[in-house]
Amino acid sequence: KQEVTQIPAALSVPEGENLVLNCSFTDSAIYNLQWFRQDPGKGLTSLLLIQSSQREQTSGRLNASLDKSSGRSTLYIAASQPGDSATYLCAVSPPGGANSKLTFGKGITLSVRP
Amino acid sequence: GAGVSQSPSNKVTEKGKDVELRCDPISGHTALYWYRQSLGQGLEFLIYFQGNSAPDKSGLPSDRFSAERTGGSVSTLTIQRTQQEDSAVYLCASSSRRTAGELFFGEGSRLTVL
Numbered sequence: 001k002q003e004v005t006q007i008p009a010a011l012s013v014p015e016g017e018n019l020v021l022n023c024s025f026t027d028s029a030i031y032n033l034q035w036f037r038q039d040p041g042k043g044l045t046s047l048l049l050i051q052s053s054q055r056e057q058t059s060g061r062l063n064a065s066l067d068k069s070s071g072r073s074t075l076y077i078a079a080s081q082p083g084d085s086a087t088y089l090c091a092v093s094p095p096g097g098a099n100s101k102l103t104f105g106k107g108i109t110l111s112v113r114p
Numbered sequence: 115g116a117g118v119s120q121s122p123s124n125k126v127t128e129k130g131k132d133v134e135l136r137c138d139p140i141s142g143h144t145a146l147y148w149y150r151q152s153l154g155q156g157l158e159f160l161i162y163f164q165g166n167s168a169p170d171k172s173g174l175p176s177d178r179f180s181a182e183r184t185g186g187s188v189s190t191l192t193i194q195r196t197q198q199e200d201s202a203v204y205l206c207a208s209s210s211r212r213t214a215g216e217l218f219f220g221e222g223s224r225l226t227v228l
Contacts, residue, residue, distance in 0.1 A: 032214060043118075043205055043219040051214055089157070093215060101147060101170060102217065106156035 002027045004092060006105035013080055014113050021075040021108050023090035028068045030092045031100060035064050035075050038087045038107065047088075048075070052095075080112045116140070118220035120206050126226045127196055135191045135223045139208030146189050147209075147217070148181060152202040160204075163189065196227045 003026045013019055023033070032051045036044040048057045048064040050073070056065040063076040073090055087109045091102035119138040127133050139146050148160040159173035163183045174180070178196075183189040193200055203222040209215045 034217060036217075036219075043120075043221040044207075044217075046216055046218060049214060049216045091157075091217075100215065101159050101162045101173075103159075104149075104157040 002030075002092060002094065002103045004090060004103050004105040006088075006090060006108050008108065009106065010109045010111070012111040012113060015080060015082060017080050017112075018076070018078050019080055019110075021077070021088050021110070023073040023075070023105055025071045025073075025092050025103075027094075028071050029095050030068065031095050033064075033066055033073050033090060033092050034102065035062075035073075036089045036091065038089060040086075044089065077110075080110075082112045082114050085110055085112050118206055118208055118218055120204075120220035120223050122223055123221060124224045124226075126228065128228050129198060130195055132192065132194045133196055133225060135193075135204050135206075135225070137189045137191070137206030137208075137220060139187065139189070139206070140210075140218055141187075142212075143208035143210045143218075144186070145209045145215070146183055147207045148189070148191050149205045149207065150202045151205060151222070157205065160191070193225075196225075198227045201225055201227045 005024045034049045035047040038044045050066040061078040066073045087107040089107040091104040093100040121136045144165045146163045149157045161181045162170040178194045181191045203224050205222045207217040207219045
């Protein structure tokens, strides 16, 4: 059974710092990995999707990497801002193609201090 | 609208009553998912619809929970004889193979059972 772990559960950093959020998964047989952001009381917003054949994806100040063999992904946030404060979740999908149910980590709650 | 729409956004009900939660996915998305998020917990998979295939109901916690998807579009999640432990945010998402299965979530329906 796939398990996704995100440690630590919470993180507080000063504004401007570059930071790395970690995600690990137990079964390396995945189709893709997604990073999401969740603001309090809101749904999840997709940030980046990395397919199993890819090593990384970038969007603005965000960069996500994937190392399938070691069961790890990192989300790098450059020059953090208070507006980045939110919960960040990673999720993996099983092999078999797109449109499969995802297994989620419990998320990392990030607070960026002005 | 362009995104996943869920209603109601908030529902307060008394223990023992039945509730229906509605999800309107992104047009053209063949896959639709229901997840549950309890306070301080991760996302719990409930049920998954893919096109005309039989739904994956493996995450439904009890036979009080059921869901249907009519015409391959709108879905309704029904909880019968609600219990206090059913209190949670119920999130719906949809995806398409055209976008590698990237999940798009609605804002959720917050259910409170008194």
